[in-house]
Amino acid sequence: MRKSLVAGLACLSLAVTAAAPYAALAKPIEISPTENGQSTLRPLTSDVAVIAHRGASAYGPEHTLAAYKQAMTMKADYVEFDLQMTKDGQLIAMHDETLARTTNAKELYPDRAPWRVKDFTLDEIKRLDAGSWFNKAYPDKAKQAYIGQQVPTLEEAIEFVKQHGNGKVGLYMETKAPNVYPGMEEKVIDILKKTNVLDSEMLFLESFSEDSLRKLKTLAPAVKLIQLYTGSMLAGKDVHQEMKRISDYAAGVGPSKELVVPKLMEAAHQNKLLVHPWTVNAEDDMVSLLSLGVDGQFTNNTDLLVNLVEKPFVSHGVASGDVTDSSAILWARTNAKANVQFEISTDSTFKKDTTVKTSPADVEHDFTVNVKIDGLKPDTTYYYRAHAVSSKYNVNGSFKTAPEENSLKPLTMVWGGDTGGQGEIPPFKSYKAMSALNPDFFLFSGDTIYADNATPAVPNPPSETVQDFWAKYKENRTDAGLHSLLQKTGTFAIWDDHEVTNDFSGPSQPLTPTGLSAFKDYWPISGERSEADKLYHKYSWGNTMDMIILNNRGYRSPNNQADGADKTMLGDEQLQWLKQQLLESDAKVKLVATSVPISIPTGKAMARDGWANGDNVNPNDPTGYENEFKQISDFIIEKGIKNVFFVTTDVHFAEVIKYDANHDGKADYNELISGPIGAVKINPGTLDPTFGPEKLYAEGNFFNYGVFRVDPATQQATVEIQDENGKTHFSHTFELE
Numbered sequence: 001m002r003k004s005l006v007a008g009l010a011c012l013s014l015a016v017t018a019a020a021p022y023a024a025l026a027k028p029i030e031i032s033p034t035e036n037g038q039s040t041l042r043p044l045t046s047d048v049a050v051i052a053h054r055g056a057s058a059y060g061p062e063h064t065l066a067a068y069k070q071a072m073t074m075k076a077d078y079v080e081f082d083l084q085m086t087k088d089g090q091l092i093a094m095h096d097e098t099l100a101r102t103t104n105a106k107e108l109y110p111d112r113a114p115w116r117v118k119d120f121t122l123d124e125i126k127r128l129d130a131g132s133w134f135n136k137a138y139p140d141k142a143k144q145a146y147i148g149q150q151v152p153t154l155e156e157a158i159e160f161v162k163q164h165g166n167g168k169v170g171l172y173m174e175t176k177a178p179n180v181y182p183g184m185e186e187k188v189i190d191i192l193k194k195t196n197v198l199d200s201e202m203l204f205l206e207s208f209s210e211d212s213l214r215k216l217k218t219l220a221p222a223v224k225l226i227q228l229y230t231g232s233m234l235a236g237k238d239v240h241q242e243m244k245r246i247s248d249y250a251a252g253v254g255p256s257k258e259l260v261v262p263k264l265m266e267a268a269h270q271n272k273l274l275v276h277p278w279t280v281n282a283e284d285d286m287v288s289l290l291s292l293g294v295d296g297q298f299t300n301n302t303d304l305l306v307n308l309v310e311k312p313f314v315s316h317g318v319a320s321g322d323v324t325d326s327s328a329i330l331w332a333r334t335n336a337k338a339n340v341q342f343e344i345s346t347d348s349t350f351k352k353d354t355t356v357k358t359s360p361a362d363v364e365h366d367f368t369v370n371v372k373i374d375g376l377k378p379d380t381t382y383y384y385r386a387h388a389v390s391s392k393y394n395v396n397g398s399f400k401t402a403p404e405e406n407s408l409k410p411l412t413m414v415w416g417g418d419t420g421g422q423g424e425i426p427p428f429k430s431y432k433a434m435s436a437l438n439p440d441f442f443l444f445s446g447d448t449i450y451a452d453n454a455t456p457a458v459p460n461p462p463s464e465t466v467q468d469f470w471a472k473y474k475e476n477r478t479d480a481g482l483h484s485l486l487q488k489t490g491t492f493a494i495w496d497d498h499e500v501t502n503d504f505s506g507p508s509q510p511l512t513p514t515g516l517s518a519f520k521d522y523w524p525i526s527g528e529r530s531e532a533d534k535l536y537h538k539y540s541w542g543n544t545m546d547m548i549i550l551n552n553r554g555y556r557s558p559n560n561q562a563d564g565a566d567k568t569m570l571g572d573e574q575l576q577w578l579k580q581q582l583l584e585s586d587a588k589v590k591l592v593a594t595s596v597p598i599s600i601p602t603g604k605a606m607a608r609d610g611w612a613n614g615d616n617v618n619p620n621d622p623t624g625y626e627n628e629f630k631q632i633s634d635f636i637i638e639k640g641i642k643n644v645f646f647v648t649t650d651v652h653f654a655e656v657i658k659y660d661a662n663h664d665g666k667a668d669y670n671e672l673i674s675g676p677i678g679a680v681k682i683n684p685g686t687l688d689p690t691f692g693p694e695k696l697y698a699e700g701n702f703f704n705y706g707v708f709r710v711d712p713a714t715q716q717a718t719v720e721i722q723d724e725n726g727k728t729h730f731s732h733t734f735e736l737e
Helices: 065-073 122-126 132-137 154-164 184-194 210-219 239-246 262-270 283-291 302-310 429-436 466-476 480-488 512-521 527-533 572-584 626-638
Strands: 012-014 029-031 049-052 078-085 091-093 170-175 203-207 224-229 252-255 296-299 314-321 328-334 338-345 355-361 368-373 381-388 395-400 411-416 441-444 490-493 537-541 545-549 589-593 644-648 654-659 669-673 693-699 704-711 716-723 728-735
Touching (some): 049 065, 065 154, 078 184, 091 184, 154 184, 170 210, 239 262, 296 302, 314 480, 328 381, 328 395, 338 368, 355 368, 411 429, 429 704, 512 527, 572 626, 654 716, 654 728, 669 704
Parallel strands (some): 170 203, 203 224, 224 252, 589 644
Antiparallel strands (some): 314 328, 338 355, 537 545, 716 728
């Protein structure tokens, strides 16, 4: 078997360069040989098994010696046999209970419908042609040698694999319909003994029938058994209890590929059960399952899976981010050390005007790569693809550059946050719904992971090692909808507390350098933002919108410090920068991307985490950051800055608020709140009245995200809150001043 390249790490130390607020905390991040730390989303062993499903059945007639030989030529680890039993009690390799589909039984025995295997003797079956049907069904793969292929007996199949596999190819066989064939299990064990393979380490027996497996366990206690599952077999069951229950007889599970999600992987691996999903024929599916940490895969396309497990490949999708009118950051991750090649073009076929950039993926950054592409044209759709240079597997993406400076073009953005917390783990439906909108960009508003919450990636929280933080990002990247969204549009990612730990203050939290390092590894973040770890920056969509991204974590005073002139969330430098950006902006909309809300009291009493102190809830609470936000609010009002929208998530419900901070009867700015995408669902509460908030909408207890559209032609901005199925729960249009 081949060594798995999934998430392998070497032993080294990585020194983190910290921004000034974290300098005192900066220390080397230890990377140990433990690969992904405690993650259950990795193989139980260092091997990932390539299981040739019915032989190399994409290339030759299934369950024939020709298909088995082709699988071994393609370097399969195991050849799989489905077993049926003849009328005279002989075991043969065949998937169906009837002979009709894969032999010429209808022509040779026209009067013996429905041609059930159990109604034919072995001698009668040996007269059949089991290969010609393949040539007719797949003329592009037809071979003369397939004509006249026979149905092999189990003994013949075993001896053939032993002879041509040189002792390196294992046997994987299924008791296909044991209820139809009484005594099948005894015959299987007898043949395994006769062929001297019963004690082989390279032997698995599988079945959908628990009774059959338990019988096999009684007959041969040491044999490795795989319990197969369809969706209906797991429906309504607690997967953790089910995996624990079967672990007394099974060595592993063989679920249908769509059943493989983090929860199943955790349940299986915590019970020391191998996971071998079936039947995986597309490369994208193979990669998705490898990223989930499966221990092997059944496939008809043996060569495709062999190529993936033998060489580094792009393992967790691609993304683009921090897009301007002339540049973008491209991101990818491989599963091992490799050179990653990006191709980018305005031509989706990459046949003309293609730029190529190559960058190394190394262990220090968990094999993630960020590459800046300059010299792009404004208001243009670009296509890109990435692959590890040694691999043929490509992952494609696209994004749209911002319009040129001073132009007025409509835009649609989606935003959301709170992903992977309080027991909610992938898959999440909201990403798929967001992707279907084809937005101009995605603002990921924080809590992109929950590093301090238990999930299959970190079953024993909080995350403390860099491997744990990395594992959290990889876990969320297993979501197919998130893959689609990130590959379809540009992303602007900001951090909040759960990228490190709940309600943290960067300068005083020892884990800040580790959490920040992992955050920067796993998002396409520009050098302008990552330089000195400042993370705050302004991005413009022509003259339609200026998006001012804040860093609400990196510079803040401790939450439990009493509010006053010396307490800050943003730090003086960032605060003055924010004022300058607001003052200088002549864009139609000034969108301030903040990771915490204005008037919703968050955190704990006596240690408020957002700007509001919540003194309407607790009159004696001196905390919060209202003194600093008052400076921002007063500045907006005094300078007459119009069309300011603060956008956030964080609170796990949706709310739209307008503010009349000076109580003159006119709205001074607005706040748009969505979420959660995948975390605990909460109902809205009471607003802190300090800045004159007025609820336009508030709804909780559902998964949701926000949509924000700006149309300069009509001088309007529209906000929508949509649920995880794409249904609009609220829509409001603001007239732009």
